[in-house]
Amino acid sequence: MALSHLDRLEAESLHILREVAAQFRNPVLLYSIGKDSTVLLHLLKKAFYPARPPIPLLHIDSTFEFRQTYAFRNEVPERLDVELRVHINEDGLKAGISPFIHGAAVHTDVMRTQGLRQALSRGGYDCAIGGARRDEEKSRAKERLFSFRDANQRWDPKQQRPEFWDLYNGRIHKGESVRVFPLSNWTELDVWLYILREGIELPPLYFADVRPVVERDGTLIMVDDERLPLRTGERPAEKKVRFRTLGCYPLTGGIESEADSVEAIVEELLLATTSERQGRVIDHDPNSSMELKKLEGYF
Amino acid sequence: MDGTAPFRRFDGDDDSASRGERPRHDARRALAHFDALPLLRFITCGSVDDGKSTLIGRLLHDSGSLADDQLAALATDSARVGTQGGELDFALLVDGLDAEREQGITIDVAYRYFSSARRRFIVADCPGHEQYTRNMATGASTADVAVVLVDARKGLLSQTRRHSTIVRLLGLKRVVLAVNKMDLIDWDEARFRGIVADYRALANELGIDEVHAIPLSALRGDNVLGTSLNTPWFEGRSLLATLEALPALTPSTAAGFRLPVQWVNRPHQDFRGVVGTVASGRVRVGDVVQVLPAGTRATVARVIGPGRDLSEAIAGQPVTLVFNEDVDVSRGDVIAALDAAPALATRLRADLVWLDIAPLAVGQRYALRLGPKQVHASVVSVEHVRDVHTGGTHGSAQLALNAIGRVELALEEAVPLTRFDDERALGAFILIDRATNATAGAGTVVEAIAHGAERAYSQAFSVGPVDRAKAKGQQARCIWLTGLSGAGKSTLADALERRLHAEGRHTMLLDGDNVRSGISSDLGFAPDDRREHVRRLGEVARLMVDAGLIVIVSAISPYRADRDAVRARFAPGEFIEVFVDASPETCAARDPKGLYAKARAGGLSNAIGIGGDYEAPLKPEVHAVSDDSGVDDLARQVLATLGR
Numbered sequence A: 001m002a003l004s005h006l007d008r009l010e011a012e013s014l015h016i017l018r019e020v021a022a023q024f025r026n027p028v029l030l031y032s033i034g035k036d037s038t039v040l041l042h043l044l045k046k047a048f049y050p051a052r053p054p055i056p057l058l059h060i061d062s063t064f065e066f067r068q069t070y071a072f073r074n075e076v077p078e079r080l081d082v083e084l085r086v087h088i089n090e091d092g093l094k095a096g097i098s099p100f101i102h103g104a105a106v107h108t109d110v111m112r113t114q115g116l117r118q119a120l121s122r123g124g125y126d127c128a129i130g131g132a133r134r135d136e137e138k139s140r141a142k143e144r145l146f147s148f149r150d151a152n153q154r155w156d157p158k159q160q161r162p163e164f165w166d167l168y169n170g171r172i173h174k175g176e177s178v179r180v181f182p183l184s185n186w187t188e189l190d191v192w193l194y195i196l197r198e199g200i201e202l203p204p205l206y207f208a209d210v211r212p213v214v215e216r217d218g219t220l221i222m223v224d225d226e227r228l229p230l231r232t233g234e235r236p237a238e239k240k241v242r243f244r245t246l247g248c249y250p251l252t253g254g255i256e257s258e259a260d261s262v263e264a265i266v267e268e269l270l271l272a273t274t275s276e277r278q279g280r281v282i283d284h285d286p287n288s289s290m291e292l293k294k295l296e297g298y299f
Numbered sequence B: 001m002d003g004t005a006p007f008r009r010f011d012g013d014d015d016s017a018s019r020g021e022r023p024r025h026d027a028r029r030a031l032a033h034f035d036a037l038p039l040l041r042f043i044t045c046g047s048v049d050d051g052k053s054t055l056i057g058r059l060l061h062d063s064g065s066l067a068d069d070q071l072a073a074l075a076t077d078s079a080r081v082g083t084q085g086g087e088l089d090f091a092l093l094v095d096g097l098d099a100e101r102e103q104g105i106t107i108d109v110a111y112r113y114f115s116s117a118r119r120r121f122i123v124a125d126c127p128g129h130e131q132y133t134r135n136m137a138t139g140a141s142t143a144d145v146a147v148v149l150v151d152a153r154k155g156l157l158s159q160t161r162r163h164s165t166i167v168r169l170l171g172l173k174r175v176v177l178a179v180n181k182m183d184l185i186d187w188d189e190a191r192f193r194g195i196v197a198d199y200r201a202l203a204n205e206l207g208i209d210e211v212h213a214i215p216l217s218a219l220r221g222d223n224v225l226g227t228s229l230n231t232p233w234f235e236g237r238s239l240l241a242t243l244e245a246l247p248a249l250t251p252s253t254a255a256g257f258r259l260p261v262q263w264v265n266r267p268h269q270d271f272r273g274v275v276g277t278v279a280s281g282r283v284r285v286g287d288v289v290q291v292l293p294a295g296t297r298a299t300v301a302r303v304i305g306p307g308r309d310l311s312e313a314i315a316g317q318p319v320t321l322v323f324n325e326d327v328d329v330s331r332g333d334v335i336a337a338l339d340a341a342p343a344l345a346t347r348l349r350a351d352l353v354w355l356d357i358a359p360l361a362v363g364q365r366y367a368l369r370l371g372p373k374q375v376h377a378s379v380v381s382v383e384h385v386r387d388v389h390t391g392g393t394h395g396s397a398q399l400a401l402n403a404i405g406r407v408e409l410a411l412e413e414a415v416p417l418t419r420f421d422d423e424r425a426l427g428a429f430i431l432i433d434r435a436t437n438a439t440a441g442a443g444t445v446v447e448a449i450a451h452g453a454e455r456a457y458s459q460a461f462s463v464g465p466v467d468r469a470k471a472k473g474q475q476a477r478c479i480w481l482t483g484l485s486g487a488g489k490s491t492l493a494d495a496l497e498r499r500l501h502a503e504g505r506h507t508m509l510l511d512g513d514n515v516r517s518g519i520s521s522d523l524g525f526a527p528d529d530r531r532e533h534v535r536r537l538g539e540v541a542r543l544m545v546d547a548g549l550i551v552i553v554s555a556i557s558p559y560r561a562d563r564d565a566v567r568a569r570f571a572p573g574e575f576i577e578v579f580v581d582a583s584p585e586t587c588a589a590r591d592p593k594g595l596y597a598k599a600r601a602g603g604l605s606n607a608i609g610i611g612g613d614y615e616a617p618l619k620p621e622v623h624a625v626s627d628d629s630g631v632d633d634l635a636r637q638v639l640a641t642l643g644r
Helices: A005-023 A035-048 A067-079 A090-094 A099-123 A188-198 A262-271 A290-295 B008-013 B027-036 B052-062 B068-081 B098-103 B130-141 B158-169 B189-206 B239-245 B453-458 B465-471 B489-502 B512-516 B527-546 B560-568 B584-590 B595-600 B631-640
Strands: A027-030 A057-060 A084-087 A127-129 A146-149 A177-180 A209-216 A219-222 A237-242 A253-256 B039-046 B110-115 B120-125 B145-151 B174-180 B210-215 B258-260 B263-268 B271-277 B282-284 B288-292 B296-305 B308-310 B312-314 B318-323 B334-337 B343-354 B365-370 B373-386 B404-417 B428-432 B439-450 B477-482 B507-511 B550-554 B575-581 B622-625
Touching: A005 A035, A005 A127, A005 A188, A005 B027, A005 B263, A005 B271, A005 B318, A027 A035, A027 A099, A035 A067, A035 A188, A057 A099, A067 A084, A084 A099, A090 A099, A188 A262, A188 B027, A219 A237, A219 A253, A262 B027, B039 B052, B039 B130, B039 B158, B039 B174, B039 B239, B052 B110, B052 B120, B052 B145, B052 B239, B120 B130, B130 B158, B145 B158, B145 B189, B145 B239, B158 B189, B158 B343, B158 B404, B174 B189, B174 B239, B189 B210, B210 B239, B258 B271, B282 B296, B296 B312, B365 B404, B404 B439, B465 B527, B477 B489, B477 B527, B477 B560, B489 B507, B489 B550, B489 B575, B489 B631, B507 B512, B507 B527, B512 B527, B527 B550, B527 B560, B560 B575, B575 B631, B622 B631
Parallel strands: A027 A057, A027 A127, A057 A084, A127 A177, B039 B120, B039 B145, B145 B174, B174 B210, B477 B550, B477 B575, B507 B550, B575 B622
Antiparallel strands: A146 A177, A209 A219, A209 A237, A237 A253, B110 B120, B258 B334, B263 B271, B271 B318, B282 B312, B288 B296, B288 B334, B296 B308, B296 B318, B343 B404, B343 B439, B365 B373, B365 B428, B373 B404, B428 B439
């Protein structure tokens, strides 16, 4: 008997999650309700089975999630007996920050990046686990599994701690923190194959369904609630779409697809010629590269 | 831009594409296919401008691992900041930091993911500049194989030597030598052979066992995926074919079982799981194991794998073990098979690569992390510093930034560890600066220095306790007779040994009083001395049990805690506590040593053995009441529990 590829990926992730439990006083798992953090939640259960995971989930709520995202969030962690904490940047909410008025970059910065920084410092969390993968984006490809953040929660890509074997150095001073990425070595295909193998339940948005969408700058944006202002002449059309990633609904482009099951998605993925983050409006904002956002504390 | 591959290679076994149809895939078949592909992790390293990033870009591109939007973005970037005069600049695929793209250099290691029809790959593109040695070493530590690039025009440079030295230090004994830019020297075979000879000499010096040399052009793609027409004289395989064939470094399932304890999972009173990843060997329900450094033994009651119970787990698997006994375990302990205990070392010699601006110096103290174990370590000596240019060594009192050398460290407590070459998980460590918390160095143990002879049993030898007992056709046991002076221990001990001996058993009798004249001759009868005496008796008995004997110990051993401590040194079932019980009146009437008479006369200050504060066993395996029963009955009663 030998370990398969997914077994080995799973083993590495479990080892990392257990290191977090052992090394940190007050860790938290950032739960975005997307497929990667849903896989993380599954791994969290496995790492500490048969006990309840000692690490709670934290959702940084932008207030613009898809409605089905909220439904999933409100149901699944509780069913799996994992503690869920939710943080909303109340300052941003009071200021009425909206992607429609202030743009994708400002909204993401205030509600996600600032919201995250707020939540982490107010919660006194010394470690935040995220579902980022190195194959997602080029600056992520450079990040350590245990990624040190200074007291201002900033990442210094030019001075990362060296990291050897599986000896993760989580030692920090008060106020500093570490971001941990147990899925670093998984590819998008690995994640989907694992979801298939394990039968992991996902938010329905990942599966093709007829949804009201408008086409904007080449992306299909779902009209998920009445807050989405329609441009002149714009009329929502019913299209069979699915989402490859889940972010704020006005900033997340869907793709036309017939794939309504995990099997079908894997089959579609094997033929795909474009990459996963293509649907993310925020990534195409030229003045806000992923690295810049990460420097500021974005996940 | 994104690095997700479109996995075109998988449709290689679907010929519908070649017939101009849309290829079809079956998800379950894809799962089986990709899950079964073995993984190889490799690095590309070498000097600046030897073409590492270009080589990876070429591999990703030619293997069909780049998505359309990635290729489009690459074309845009190449036109904007590329160095290839408008052609695709593959280096831009891996230099992902803004500072890297601005300066055109690689600062930190980048990880890329791709697959061929035969294999999954994780490649780490390592920076070539000496100042980023820490990042190069980071990438090398998790690799199975190193691809060392050399510019065919320049031959071996000092960074080639440095990187090869680090690669070997971190445990890689296989190198693919990619002699790059062969197109710029007109595919000169003699030049190629000269570079290969130079490198083989270096490899020999460093202890790199395997060198696979390939003449190639990363820029043009020669000998990268397929073999090139430009090198008809080259009989080896292409880079990809070489990488597809090399074995990965997987932990051994054939070695003895070892598991470094990461954490103890104790959600509530009724569950206590010992959590960690199996470093070597396998563990099954029912196995008797030992907890190091304490040496206590325990029986595995449950092996819990990811999310479910298993009957067995193998090296590489993350598990939670539950023991039958309530043994003391904490993070950093090592659970090991009885015959696979690593040495308990308080000193070690190690090769070290130093990565901190503040030099390592003799007398400095650091936090040492070895597996999950963290312990303070101080530098006893720097044996030598390696000169990466000449390969020679010289003496020094310190290791400066990026220096490589051999050091001796003293540990503040005994730590179970091995030579790195014997077991990576228990022989690799990092040193952490205690003030800044920076990871200051990475080391590999070349020698574990055990602390004192009394721990010698924990060295791993090929013949174990079970083997020795088997050779004698018996199960080794320790029969421990405790009770007041005059309760009948010696009489019973003698009867037991006579019977066992008559049956052809291999036995030994340790009488507390007799042992006092030798191994405990320095001890008196004060409570602390009695404790130490019992401890020594226990240790001697355990050595004899390990030798395969049935050992009968006869000693008052008045304190419960001491007897329990002895019990903990044995495997479950091996230690049989016999409470030889007689009323004080009976004991005083027998009074074989005249102690009771002396006490009555006021001549004994510590009257423990005669009733003072003797602590009777709460749950002895045998309660032998000697007031009325004859010694033969008692002996039968004890022997019945041996379950022979």
